Amino acid sequence: xxxxxxxxxMTDAQSxxxxxxxxxxxxxxxxxxxxxEEVPTPEARTEARKKREEEGxxx
Amino acid sequence: xxxxAHIPQxxxxxxxxxxVATGDNKKIPEAxxxxxNAAFRYSLELIGSFPGIIQNSKGRTVTFRPWLSxxxxxxDFFIFCGRLLDAIDRRVRGRHEEFDPVPxxxxxxxxxxxxxxxxQTLCRAAGVRGAKFPPIGECFSTIAxxxxxxxxxxxxxxxxxxxxxxxxxxxxARATLPSLPPETEGxxxxxxxxxxxxxxxxxMQAGNGPVNSGALQQTxxxxxxxxxxxxxxxxx
Numbered sequence: 001x002x003x004x005x006x007x008x009x010m011t012d013a014q015s016x017x018x019x020x021x022x023x024x025x026x027x028x029x030x031x032x033x034x035x036x037e038e039v040p041t042p043e044a045r046t047e048a049r050k051k052r053e054e055e056g057x058x059x
Numbered sequence: 060x061x062x063x064a065h066i067p068q069x070x071x072x073x074x075x076x077x078x079v080a081t082g083d084n085k086k087i088p089e090a091x092x093x094x095x096n097a098a099f100r101y102s103l104e105l106i107g108s109f110p111g112i113i114q115n116s117k118g119r120t121v122t123f124r125p126w127l128s129x130x131x132x133x134x135d136f137f138i139f140c141g142r143l144l145d146a147i148d149r150r151v152r153g154r155h156e157e158f159d160p161v162p163x164x165x166x167x168x169x170x171x172x173x174x175x176x177x178x179q180t181l182c183r184a185a186g187v188r189g190a191k192f193p194p195i196g197e198c199f200s201t202i203a204x205x206x207x208x209x210x211x212x213x214x215x216x217x218x219x220x221x222x223x224x225x226x227x228x229x230x231x232a233r234a235t236l237p238s239l240p241p242e243t244e245g246x247x248x249x250x251x252x253x254x255x256x257x258x259x260x261x262x263m264q265a266g267n268g269p270v271n272s273g274a275l276q277q278t279x280x281x282x283x284x285x286x287x288x289x290x291x292x293x294x295x
Contacts, residue, residue: 015229
């Protein structure tokens with residue numbers, strides 16, 4: 001764990017990660033939070049990953 | 060379930076803020092205070108009971124016993140909100156004279172987000188705009204036009220939005236990236252938190268009445284665990 005950088009107890013590494021997310025336009029796209037119960041098989045997971053990738057390309 | 064479960068779509072920054080807020084140096088089972096703290100549960104239940112309490116008063120003075128005593132009575136909605144939040148806080152701390160203390164309950168770092176969300180939800184529903192407070196009777200009548208479910212949805216959106224904004228501010232992102240669009244923080248609430256709320260409530264029993272707080276907490280915990288997994292798959 002890095003040094004604490006603020007009153008919320010966030011580390012420098014955590015702050016940097018948040019800033020990185022905001023500073024990268026490619027991360028502006030929205031990511032589907034797929035529920036395990038709805039994607040139970042490896043095949044379905046692969047399909048969901050492909051779909052996310054396709055959406056990412058479109059974005 | 061009687062409705063289709065909504066698959067939430069979040070921005071990477073929202074996912075990471077939730078992971079940081081729930082303690083990314085912990086394992087998932089330990090990082091559940093955001094869902095299972097007493098202030099959140101009492102606030103969710105109290106918000107859901109508002110329309111019923113107001114409607115049951117049938118035009119008489121609205122009382123919130125046992126949360127508030129007769130001496131807490133006020134004609135100022137702002138003061139009412141303050142006294143209600145103080146009552147929830149006293150209960151969380153085991154100091155409310157009308158409730159027995161619960162040994163495992165204690166304040167958490169999320170209490171501020173919960174209390175602020177209660178006030179935001181009530182004031183918005185009551186028609187408070189620009190710090191102008193309508194008469195208290197009008198405030199209650201307006202709140203009673205909302206369903207318990209609508210109020211709870213609004214509360215959860217504000218709660219998650221407050222938590223994410225706390226950590227956004229803590230990251231000092233705006234100081235580091237001065238060109239960030241002004242709506243950046245607002246979108247954490249209006250888009251990302253709203254997506255999670257839609258996902259949570261789509262997994263609840265359909266209806267307009269208040270949701271069971273335990274069921275909501277379990278569902279939210281599960282979704283946040285899914286956010287953890289998805290966030291860990293992002294490239295760093």
